Amino acid sequence: MTIKCFRLFFLVLMLGSAAKIKAFELDIGVVASEGSASSLPAKWYSTATFMEIYVRAYKDSNGDGIGDFNGLTSKLDYLQDLGIKGIWLLPIMKSQDRDHGYAAVDYRKVEPDYGTEEDFKRLLAEAHKRGIGVIIDYTLNHSGAESPLFIESAKGNPTYRDWYHWSDYKLRWTNWTRDPTWHESNGAFYYGLFWDQMPDFNLDNPEVVAYHQNSMRYWLNMGVDGFRFDAVNTLFEHPETGAFDKRKNFAFMSEAILPVVREYENRFAICEVPFHSKDASAICDSAFYFGMHARMMGSAKFKHKRPKLVKDILDANMDEMATILSNHDSFTGGRLNEQFAGNIGKYKAAVTTLLTLPGTPFVYYGDEVAMGHRIDKSDPDADHRLRAPMSWTADPINAGFSSGIPFRELARNSQVDNLDRLSKDPNSIYHHYRDLIHLRNKLPAMHSGSFSPLSIDNGKVFLFERQYKKQRLVIAINYADSSQLVKHVVFGQCLKNLKGAHVNQLMSGIRIPPHGYSILLECS
Incomplete structure (x- = not known):
């Protein structure tokens, strides 16, 4: 078709x-x-x-160790404050x-x-x-293979047989991990690209x-x-x-x-x-x-x-x-x-x-x-370790995620790196995210502006412009382990520092600390 x-x-x-x-x-x-x-x-x-959120791992509201909608709702003020x-x-x-x-x-x-x-x-x-x-x-x-639709399809129910892909013989297709993608059920074979428990729909139907x-x-x-x-x-x-x-x-x-x-x-x-x-x-x-x-x-x-x-x-x-x-x-x-x-x-x-x-x-x-x-080499699903309960506090049992026992191991560093501690440190990665997200929300040039790279001799620094209507930003990011002096004709113009490295002598260039940045706004 x-x-x-x-x-x-x-x-x-x-x-x-x-x-x-x-x-x-x-x-x-x-x-x-x-x-x-x-x-x-x-x-x-x-x-x-955007924030990508795994509900099961975000916040548990009822103590069963599993994150839920009400738990996430209770954290909306946090997300709003983050920007x-x-x-x-x-x-x-x-x-x-x-x-x-x-x-x-x-x-x-x-x-x-x-x-x-x-x-x-x-x-x-x-x-x-x-x-x-x-x-x-x-x-x-x-x-899922336990969907009533697939169960009936596997039984041979003519109403639902064609909702999935079936073959009388096993095709030798494999996926990116070289695993077979045709799986046996009731004397026939169905197509499941990702896993035998995830049969593919027949989207030609x-x-x-x-x-x-x-x-x-x-x-x-x-x-x-x-x-x-x-x-x-x-x-x-x-x-x-x-x-x-x-x-x-x-x-x-x-x-x-x-x-x-x-x-x-x-x-x-x-x-x-x-x-x-x-x-x-x-x-x-x-x-x-x-x-x-x-x-x-x-x-x-x-x-x-x-x-x-x-x-x-x-x-x-x-x-x-x-x-x-x-x-x-x-x-x-x-x-x-x-x-x-x-x-x-x-x-x-x-x-x-x-x-x-x-x-x-x-x-x-x-x-x-x-x-x-935590890396568990015996776990066949490497993705599990990326989906640990959110680290809200230093509590060694539940990290503030639940009043009960979490469904999965906590992050290995939850007692050190957690919202409760990092929110009190103005130089933390948390405040780095928060400051830049808020600045992005505030400046149209940062979220919607055009992009123009600026050529400089220093290959360790990324220098570029963002512009939206009359608002113009000059942004420098230093990827090196040492501070870098950046010179460009643009620094001879009227610019004011919004965020990042402290800037004194624009005419002679700006010095960016290791892994630091500077965001400059053209004077209006």
């Missing part, structure tokens, strides 16, 4: 299956768009700094894994460990009161697509401010080779998925497409720029020269790109504290880069308090 046929099938499906509301107590019925208005500023996401304007929640739908949430079994119910639907609605309402938008993770590619469309409306009607679409590059495969079909993936998102988001005012759609980030930004509001992530980290570690980072910026439409230093997946590296081996100077230089360059920055929860992680 071609992508162009989808709309005709959707119309037929809407007319013909409205009466089929329940499937084994699973709601698969039609959900009408309520087009709910947004209380947030227009295109709020284009100027926001956060957007929250991305890792999957919150009912899942079989009771962990990361990417093995959903019901796309229209919240994870019971996190609370009730009313608890989630309250979270949304309280976030909106503080001017914070909330987007949720949405997995189009696969469900219009009933499956309609189920996703209606499920998206379910959450948008509830008031969520958009979606982060997981693994967009994996939605369709070539039928003979198993290679990802980029053209079909992008056409599907453009024709079948994004129009649903557009039914609602002021909603945000961001896509995860690791291998084609710059292309994906043309069909989504934004896409994570994984290539730039490597350049920013490399610059802060002083392994990459500035021109590589500049080229990445100039090659992309940064207004449509999202930037990160780390996230919940181990393929982006470990926690920042681990990646920089505890070198807070380099850590700060990376954060400065993230928050002063163009793009929409996403901060992973806990990085603002330098959370580390």
